[in-house]
Amino acid sequence: MTAGDISDGPIVVGTDGSEASMDAIRWAAALAARRNRTLRIVHAYTVMQGYGTDLPPSPEVYEIFEAEAKRLLSAAEHEAKLAESAVRVETAMPNNDSVPALVAESRSAAMIVLGATGGGGFTGMLLGSTAVAVTSHAECPVTVVRRRENGGAAVDGPVIVGIDGSPVSEEAVAVAFREASLRGVPLVAVNAWLDLEYDTGRGYFETGRHEEDQRRLLAERLAGWQERYPDVTVERVVVLDRPRRQLLERSRTASLVVVGSRGRGGFRGMLLGSTSQALIHHAQCPVLVVRHQRGRAER
Template identity: 45%
Template sequence: MTTSASTHKPIVVGTDGSESATRAVRWAAREAVLRRRSLKVVNTYTWPISGYPEGLIVSSDVHDALRSDAEKTVRDAKKVAEEAAPRLDVSTVVTAGNAQQVLRELSEDAELVVLGSRGLGGFTGLLLGSTAVGLASHAACPITVVRRRREPAGGPVVVGVDGTPVSEAAIAFAFEEAALRQAPLMAVHAWQETAFDIAMSSAIAAEFWRSANENAQELISERLAGWREKYPDVVVTTEVRGTGPAEQLVRQSAQAQLVVVGSRGRGGFAGLTLGSTSQAVLRHADSPVTVVRADVVT
């Protein structure tokens, strides 16, 4: 190792002690080793305001108990991380506050924020509802959602490509990730089917499909050209389909180590973070999913 992990931004992982969060901690620990970064394990807790009469002062014992539980959670998670990566530099953070807000603030000085797909306490529902969309939209670094229990050995890193600057940011992250993992990369472009006029002949329909596919192949080749030169050891394949983008990315996620998407786009990946496509990928992808914003990738 030529540089110290302490000189770089850490990888941050949120945990609440759930099985999903534990998988996220293991994934984040391995990712930190790949990127030669330290790992910061985070848990939040909030005051139980509901159920108390108005004006009642909550005992400090309640606060102490909540903090004690949170500290135990991060200690247990730290052990999980150290078992997954024995030489990894692991620190912990316990703080009172809203999980999304805390993670948003920590993302200012993080290389990556990692979370499980569902939780128990401070991170409950964080990645399956509006909080996930908000964090993916506003975090100051890429966000990874760890979904399934195991990664397939030798599976590709899959990236959605639509030709926008946001897509370019996702491609950059995906190539770097594939190189770190010594994994192949699959670039996916999904263009939406156009409703055919009932009177359209089969010959015209066939020509439309041929032209659309040629244009898509040309676009994806242009977008990948420079990255192929920068990462000559990464084996690249492309997939072009006239189907919905979420459907295609979810399908490819079954054999992927990771799916990478940009946070906004046009065409096949329009509204990726703020619309139905992003939510579908985050909810249904089998692999971990990383959401990358163009303005936070250097």
């Protein structure tokens, strides 16, 4: 199967009981219903060693943590059913830190879904390092569910995809077409091709010598997918600008932004590029980050 197809695995959503994680649960439940997938709700928790000692926690401490994990999972399952009554739900509460637990889940998941912020405490589900780490190391796409500045949920608008010709952006195109088709919304394909951090090379690019090549690249990347998804209306955008600025601005009216984890401008060895990081921290709609799936069997 091609990169645009989805795996047989569940939609996995991490929860810590925060309102942001409830946003993620509602979003993931709707996605699971559209894709006819099981929704797997995961609450990872770790029982720490006794403070100032090497002694293991008492059985009572384990019971407290376990009871809290069960309560959070029960509340999350209830929220998922309120959002999508027919969705199939399963739960898991691995005794592990959030990042390794969710990365392990990604090996058999269709997607990992995270809230934009977390409740803190022992759960460790704050956006910052956790979302970046999971997005960097997951073996499936990861979506960070974000709201608009006014607090509203991003439920309408087109799907936006960033394209730069890199292998992982090709996989992002496939996923974006699938998501636009499932939602019944247009797709906006953006090729913003000023990769320079400063404007020292702007005069060279403004000569227009590269614009025709960039338009041709965009047309080539979209051609096969437009044939496969004739129901999806596509708007093509080729613009001399930094990708993060274009995508962040367009996220204001989008239902979803899809990007590769690291594009043509990334430094060797980086697992998550600056554009992807800027989006998962500042976009005004959910952000779906697609990683190059080396070593994972195509489905």
